[in-house]
Amino acid sequence: MKNDFGYLEQSEYRFAMLATAKAIAIVNQLKEEGVISAYAVGGAIGALFYIEPTQTQDIDIFVHLNPKPGSLLVTIEPILDRLEELGFTLWEEDKVVVAGWPIQFLPATKAIEIEAIAHAKPEPLADGIVAFVPPAEYLMAMAIDLGRPKDMIRLQCFYEQRVFDPNQLDALLEKHQLSSKWQRYLSQF
Amino acid sequence: MPHQPSPMTVEQLKIKVLQDKAAYRRHVARLPVSEKLRMLEEMRATTLALKNVREENKAKVKSAWTNR
Numbered sequence: 001m002k003n004d005f006g007y008l009e010q011s012e013y014r015f016a017m018l019a020t021a022k023a024i025a026i027v028n029q030l031k032e033e034g035v036i037s038a039y040a041v042g043g044a045i046g047a048l049f050y051i052e053p054t055q056t057q058d059i060d061i062f063v064h065l066n067p068k069p070g071s072l073l074v075t076i077e078p079i080l081d082r083l084e085e086l087g088f089t090l091w092e093e094d095k096v097v098v099a100g101w102p103i104q105f106l107p108a109t110k111a112i113e114i115e116a117i118a119h120a121k122p123e124p125l126a127d128g129i130v131a132f133v134p135p136a137e138y139l140m141a142m143a144i145d146l147g148r149p150k151d152m153i154r155l156q157c158f159y160e161q162r163v164f165d166p167n168q169l170d171a172l173l174e175k176h177q178l179s180s181k182w183q184r185y186l187s188q189f
Numbered sequence: 190m191p192h193q194p195s196p197m198t199v200e201q202l203k204i205k206v207l208q209d210k211a212a213y214r215r216h217v218a219r220l221p222v223s224e225k226l227r228m229l230e231e232m233r234a235t236t237l238a239l240k241n242v243r244e245e246n247k248a249k250v251k252s253a254w255t256n257r
Binding site: 044 | 211214215217218222223225226227228229230232233236
């Protein structure tokens with residue numbers, strides 16, 4: 001049965017497990033195995049938890065990287081090695097393809113990204129899989145920080161849908177010196 | 190008797206279109222995450238299919254030019 005907008009109601013969908021859920025399940029496995037200590041889904045997939053779906057070609061995963069014992073350098077090599085062991089050897093540009101999705105593992109280097117990982121909470125994604133997602137205010141702050149055209153589109157969606165706490169966002173932007181950037185963007189919405 | 194929409198000026202129609210679009214976007218934003226994910230995967234599949242067709246066509250055009 002179709003709803004007012006011509007889409008099938010939720011109960012009408014009975015397809016196989018979603019590719020995104022499969023890909024996130026593998027990331028969760030890496031977390032359970034200790035290959036990554038914590039992660040947060042960013043980009044369009046992270047935003048999906050708050051706003052309408054927006055076009056994307058990959059899954060952005062922010063990760064905490066700890067240096068190997070006896071080393072000062074951090075590397076995403078252990079993640080890629082484990083994925084290779086699991087049979088994920090296909091690459092698309094600089095991203096490893098998992099369940100059909102190119103995954104970009106982004107080492108959290110900025111304070112805002114590190115905080116976003118710390119505040120990420122497990123949210124049901126689909127097919128019984130959870131994904132660690134930062135609060136909307138963090139996703140917005142990271143988008144404000146990057147300021148690419150696609151971030152602007154996403155920010156406008158967040159703004160129009162009012163799916164964030166303005167006080168929390170203001171405090172976060174103040175803390176990370178992003179307030180003036182946000183004010184500039186706001187004048188364009 | 191079929192529903193007859195009330196007459197509108199172009200300006201009123203533009204406003205109505207924008208309002209309907211906004212209502213649809215709000216509706217989609219409130220769908221369960223799994224539903225939104227399905228929509229996103231469909232969008233991605235379409236984009237990839239179009240990209241493949243574009244690349245195939247590009248190759249065809251290129252080969253047609255080189256074989257002249």
